[in-house]
Amino acid sequence: MTFTVRAIKENRDFIAEDPLQLLGIITIWETNGDHWSGPNRENVRDEIASNAFPDSVADIEKLSEEDFEVLVNDYTVFLNRIFPKQVLPANPTRQAFFDVISNFYKWDSGQFYEWEK
Structure with missing residues (x-):
């Protein structure tokens, strides 16, 4: 069963399919104002997949130091959840990072490489 929820804030109507979506729409409006338009979903999906x-x-080298650090931290959490040992070296180079993320899904979980500490 689908239903619609509605809210009025500062003389603006907001409508969504559930309360959480409604809260998200209002938050987006509060952040971006009246002239906000949603992103093209295909472009957002492509951007996320590309990152x-x-x-x-070369794609990794284009990242700022801060963005690279965030990416490494996110992958560290992810990889530590699926492998019993640390597979990313501490403070990896961009090449070492790429080598791991472009190959980890091919590894036999019983025979993967554990980085020297």
């Missing part, structure tokens, strides 16, 4: 699965080390 998560870079095609080459």
